[in-house]
Structure formats: C-alpha cells, structure tokens
Amino acid sequence: MTRTHRMMHRALWPALIIIVAVGFTxxxxxxPPAAPPEAPPVARTQPSTSQP
Amino acid sequence: MSAGYRAVQWTRFKIVYDGVLxxxxxxxxxxxxxxxxxxxxxxxRLTGIIHYVHAFGSATFLMLTAxxxxxxxxxxxxxxxxLLYNRRHFGVLxxxxxxxxxxxxxxxxxxxxxxPGLAIELINWPDYGKFIxxxxxxxxxxxxxxxxxxxxxxxxxxxxxxxxxxxxALHLALYxxxxxxxxxxxxxxxxxxxxxxxxxxLGGGFATVSxxxxxxxxxxxxxxxxxxxxxxxxxxxxxxxxxxxxxxxIVVARGGERIAVFRDGARIGALSNLCTHQNGPIGEGCIxxxxxxxxxxxxxxxxxxxxxxxxxxxxxxxxxxxxxxGAVEVDPQPLPPGTAATIEF
Numbered sequence: 351m352t353r354t355h356r357m358m359h360r361a362l363w364p365a366l367i368i369i370v371a372v373g374f375t376x377x378x379x380x381x382p383p384a385a386p387p388e389a390p391p392v393a394r395t396q397p398s399t400s401q402p
Numbered sequence: 403m404s405a406g407y408r409a410v411q412w413t414r415f416k417i418v419y420d421g422v423l424x425x426x427x428x429x430x431x432x433x434x435x436x437x438x439x440x441x442x443x444x445x446x447r448l449t450g451i452i453h454y455v456h457a458f459g460s461a462t463f464l465m466l467t468a469x470x471x472x473x474x475x476x477x478x479x480x481x482x483x484x485l486l487y488n489r490r491h492f493g494v495l496x497x498x499x500x501x502x503x504x505x506x507x508x509x510x511x512x513x514x515x516x517x518p519g520l521a522i523e524l525i526n527w528p529d530y531g532k533f534i535x536x537x538x539x540x541x542x543x544x545x546x547x548x549x550x551x552x553x554x555x556x557x558x559x560x561x562x563x564x565x566x567x568x569x570x571a572l573h574l575a576l577y578x579x580x581x582x583x584x585x586x587x588x589x590x591x592x593x594x595x596x597x598x599x600x601x602x603x604l605g606g607g608f609a610t611v612s613x614x615x616x617x618x619x620x621x622x623x624x625x626x627x628x629x630x631x632x633x634x635x636x637x638x639x640x641x642x643x644x645x646x647x648x649x650x651x652i653v654v655a656r657g658g659e660r661i662a663v664f665r666d667g668a669r670i671g672a673l674s675n676l677c678t679h680q681n682g683p684i685g686e687g688c689i690x691x692x693x694x695x696x697x698x699x700x701x702x703x704x705x706x707x708x709x710x711x712x713x714x715x716x717x718x719x720x721x722x723x724x725x726x727x728g729a730v731e732v733d734p735q736p737l738p739p740g741t742a743a744t745i746e747f
Contacts, residue, residue: 381592
C-alpha cells in the first residue's frame, strides 16, 4: 500500500467507527417498543345495562 | 501473474479456497433456514420469503465482516496471508449472495403487490430528513450498487487498466458499503426485530472489524517512522548481517514511500516496497528460487534489477546502495524501474 493509502485508512476508520456507532446506538435506542401481545377475548358475564 | 489475458488463473489453492467458501455459505444458509423455520414456522408464502431474505442478508453481512477482517488480520499476523491471496473471489461470492438477498426482497414486494409502494417510499423526499423512518431500502440499494461496481471491476484487467493506486482507492468504497449495510439493517430489520441476536450480530461484527483496523493502523503508523539518515541524506539500514537472509528490512525516508532492502547471501539490493500488481508490501515477502516474491499474490522480481522474469514485463524501482563504516546505506531517490543496483559485502 502507498503511504497515501495508509493515511487514508488511518483517517477513514476512526470517522467511520464514530458515525456508525452513533447511528447504530440511536437506531437501537429509538426503536419502537414491542407491540403488546393480543389480549384473549373476555367472555361477558353480565348483561349490558345500556339501553338502545 | 500472467503475460496475457485469462479470465481466471485457476490454481489448486484457488479451487480449494472457493470450494470451502461455497460450502460454508451453503451450510450457513441451510442452517439459518432450518433454525428460523423452527422458531417461526412460515404460515404463508410471504413469511417463507422473509426467511430467505434474512438468511441471505445476514450471510452478506457476515461475509463482508470476514472480508474486511482479512486485511488487518494479515497485517497483524502472517498466518492469515493465505486468506488474502484469493480475497477477490470471496468478494465476488459476497456480491452474488447479496444479489440473492435483493432478489428475494423484490419477490416479497411483488408477492405483496408492493412494488409501486416501494417506489413511492423511495421518492418520498421528506422521509430522508427523518432518522427513524428513513427509507432504509435506499441504504441497501446504495450498498448493493457499490458491491456491483466492485465485483464488476474485480478482474486484473481493471486493476491494470485503472492502475493499482486508482483501483485500490476505488475498492476503499467497500468500507462505505459496510457502513451502509449496518445502517440498512439498523433502520430496517432492527426496528421490528425485538430479539437480542440481531443487535449482537451487527454490533459484534462491526466492533470486530473496527478493532482490527485500528490495531493494524497503529502498527503501520509505527512502521512509517522515518529511518535515521546520514549527513548526505542516505538512509542508514545497519550492518549487512542485520538484514535476515532471503528477507528484507524496510526503511522509510521522511515523507516518502517504503524501501525494501533485501539480502540474498552476500548480495544486497533495494527495491520499491510497492508490488506492481496491487501495491502489495514486497518487503514483507522473501526470496524464493532467487526471486523476490510478494507475500500477497506471489508476483516475482529479480533482486538485481527489479525486473519480473520473462515473459513478464513488470519492473520495480531500485535504489542505490553503499557500505559505509560497516553499515548498509540506501539513497532514498529511486532509480528508473529495472535499473541494476545491487552491492556485495
């Protein structure tokens, strides 16, 4: 590798690490919470009191 | 090396390398599909396609992680050099695995009648201003385009046509592709997948590659420290016996390229450390059958004048040498490639 190529490597990687680490952490932190499991249907035990 | 055009110069090593790679990928894909189907049995065609999308997508990420680890690993430990020898085939195979991931993703959109929706999502410009909600497919398309360009230009024809320096600079885009893949998954699958395995796979892979590159970079920085110079600017290499037989000591002029000073018995010669093939580190190679041999792909050059053996026409720059007060000294100004310039002690 040429000297320039090595210098590019050394400059590129720290920048890439910071950008991706910040992006990845934010994506992980800001992801929406898991949807709650669907509640099983509740059987009616009392007749409705509301009147049409 | 080759004096003429050949599509692929197959060797036994390359065949074994490619065979092991293909087998490993096939085992991973099959294992992933079996495990995924047991955890979440496909209920319809769509969920079946999703399993394939995830299998080929995760394989692409792991293959990119491995490819990007090979370079620094072989800088840190020579035992990894054989992996570097055929890395381009690894890269091309990664492109085909990525292409299969893309094909299944398109199949999923087609099965959903969702292709027009995808197009609308990709040109919904306000979404590009969001972080969560960014069209992650666009990141995947950009990464895939880079992989396509790299696979298409992977052949030695393009290496020779573009020159090693331009070709290597172009192929640095793989780092960008890797970052794009990371964010493609982080803003896509990671937003709905609530398991620990995906963040661990992504974070662990990226951390591994990053640590290896930083370590290799630190090592190379130390090796770029300038070599002591005499009063007239010649670099002081040291006693002839301090150069290991059939190997080299690498010296560096301030702000200049590295110079490989080889010893072959009582003969000493200095060559450019940049192999004509891919700018590989000639000075980390050794003398085999009388020829200085690049550790990356085995390109060979005569120590006497830096010329490749017939019928090859490659030539390395050479450097003037002298013995002064028992020490070998090298003039940091290169001679025209192919100029004879060895000394004996």
